[in-house]
Amino acid sequence: MTIDWANFTPWMSLGGGILLGIASAVFILINGRILGISGILGGLLAPKTGDIGWRVAFVLGMLAAPVTMSLLTPDDFISVPRIEAGYVMIVVAGLLVGYGTRLGSGCTSGHGVCGLSRLSPRSLVATGIFMAAGFAIVFVIRHLL
Amino acid sequence: MTHTTVHRLSEFAVGLLFGLGLLISGMTDPGKVLGFLDLAGAWDPSLALVMGGAIVVGFFAFGSAKKRTTSFLGGALHLPTAKDIDKRLVIGGLLFGAGWGLAGFCPGPGIVTMATGEPKAALFVVAMIAGMLVFQFTDRKPKS
Numbered sequence: 001m002t003i004d005w006a007n008f009t010p011w012m013s014l015g016g017g018i019l020l021g022i023a024s025a026v027f028i029l030i031n032g033r034i035l036g037i038s039g040i041l042g043g044l045l046a047p048k049t050g051d052i053g054w055r056v057a058f059v060l061g062m063l064a065a066p067v068t069m070s071l072l073t074p075d076d077f078i079s080v081p082r083i084e085a086g087y088v089m090i091v092v093a094g095l096l097v098g099y100g101t102r103l104g105s106g107c108t109s110g111h112g113v114c115g116l117s118r119l120s121p122r123s124l125v126a127t128g129i130f131m132a133a134g135f136a137i138v139f140v141i142r143h144l145l
Numbered sequence: 146m147t148h149t150t151v152h153r154l155s156e157f158a159v160g161l162l163f164g165l166g167l168l169i170s171g172m173t174d175p176g177k178v179l180g181f182l183d184l185a186g187a188w189d190p191s192l193a194l195v196m197g198g199a200i201v202v203g204f205f206a207f208g209s210a211k212k213r214t215t216s217f218l219g220g221a222l223h224l225p226t227a228k229d230i231d232k233r234l235v236i237g238g239l240l241f242g243a244g245w246g247l248a249g250f251c252p253g254p255g256i257v258t259m260a261t262g263e264p265k266a267a268l269f270v271v272a273m274i275a276g277m278l279v280f281q282f283t284d285r286k287p288k289s
Contacts, residue, residue, distance in 0.1 A: 004187035007180055009171055010194055016170025017195035021202025023163035029206055030155055032216030032223055035163060037252040042277055057153040059256070061160020066261040068161060069168050078168045081258050082176025083265045085248040094255070094269040096244025098276020101252060103284075104237020105227065108251040109163075111238075112196060117203025118211075118224075125230050126238045133242025138182040141246070 009079070024114055036110020038101035104130070152218060164257045170195040173258045175249025182246050233286075 027035040033054065040055050069078060085093060101107040104126055106115065111130075115123020146154075171177040171191055180189030216222050245251050250258070250269050258266035 001184065002187050004180055004189040007177065007187075007189045007191070009177075009191050013170045013191035013194040014198045016166045016168070016172070017198025018202055019162060019166030019169060020195065021199035021206070023159050023166060024199065024203045025206030026155075026162070027159045028210045028216075028222070028224075029213075030217045031152065031159065032218070032220045033156075034223060034225060035159070037256070038277075041252060041256075041274070042281070045274065045277055046281055053149070053153055054156045057156035058160035058163075061157040061162075062164040062253070062256055063260040064157075064161050065164025065168055065257050069165060079171050079174040079177060081174045081261070081263055081266065083249070083263070084176065084179065085265070087265070087268065090248050090265050090269050091272045093244040093248035093250065094272025095276040095279070096240045096247065097250065097252060097255070097269075098244075098273035098278075099280045100237045100240030100242070100244060100276075102237070102277050102280040104234050104241055107241060107253075108245075109253055113199045113203055114207070115225075116196075116200050118207040119204075120225070120228075122228055122230055122234060126234050129235055129238030130242030130245065133239045134182045134246035135184055137243050137246030138179055139185055142179075142183055143185050 012078075020109075020113060021117075024109070024117065028114070034110060034114050036106050036114060038098075038107040039105070039110050042102050100130075148218075152220075155218070163253065164260075166199075167254050167257050170198075172251075173254045173261070175254075178249040178251075178254070179246070182249075 024035040027033050031054065040058055043051060044055050106123065106126060111123040111126040116127060167173050172195060177189060177191060181192035210222060210224065213222060248269060250266065252273060255266055255269045255273060259270045
């Protein structure tokens with residue numbers, strides 16, 4: 001294994017990760033909610049009375065993040081998205097992510113961050129599986145095809 | 146301010162904080178995500194630090210949440226109750242992981258990158274919502 005030192009951003013990633021942890025902590029302790037993006041979004045697609053406002057407020061907050069970031073920091077502070085996938089690949093990826101996260105009841109935030117923080121065996125299994133699938137697909141695309 | 150206003154403002158603030166965390170951590174850059182998932186290439190370990198940093202904070206928060214019966218704002222604490230490790234969890238994880246590895250986007254970063262004005266991220270989010278709707282309209286198991 002070789003480490004990609006040129007792209008390794010230990011302090012930004014650790015700092016950003018701590019912010020994700022603080023957001024998850026505030027959400028469960030203050031609002032009583034699990035911070036899981038696929039669950040929050042999925043609930044908006046099957047709306048129930050009294051269960052919509054908190055989801056909309058949260059998603060609007062997320063959408064406001066890039067403009068807030070650009071007001072607070074210099075232009076080159078965060079990394080510009082590098083998107084290798086073409087349009088067809090993007091659509092296939094989106095369909096798989098949408099269907100898979102609903103079937104498996106969670107994604108990187110709900111299972112990966114909140115679930116592992118709760119020491120949930122179910123989330124540990126889910127996280128292990130989606131990470132393994134991610135490693136496998138990238139290996140196939142980058143090294144076999 | 147009414148109680149509902151306090152709730153909505155705090156939920157907005159948490160969403161904003163989470164979005165900023167995704168941007169700062171590098172999760173909104175698919176190149177970085179794929180660099181982490183590419184163990185056989187030049188490996189970028191950054192994402193391990195993202196997860197590690199988040200989980201260390203989360204561990205203490207959920208530890209104290211488990212001892213409470215209500216949130217600080219006085220509402221219910223919606224802690225998950227599902228414990229079963231079943232076919233749905235396994236297949237869902239496999240499909241999600243495959244999609245994640247194809248494009249380098251998971252749901253949160255897809256949404257935040259869309260908001261930066263990136264058309265491919267917007268397309269990803271539209272397809273993701275379509276995938277969620279397909280699940281919703283074809284799923285036979287009654288929701289608990």
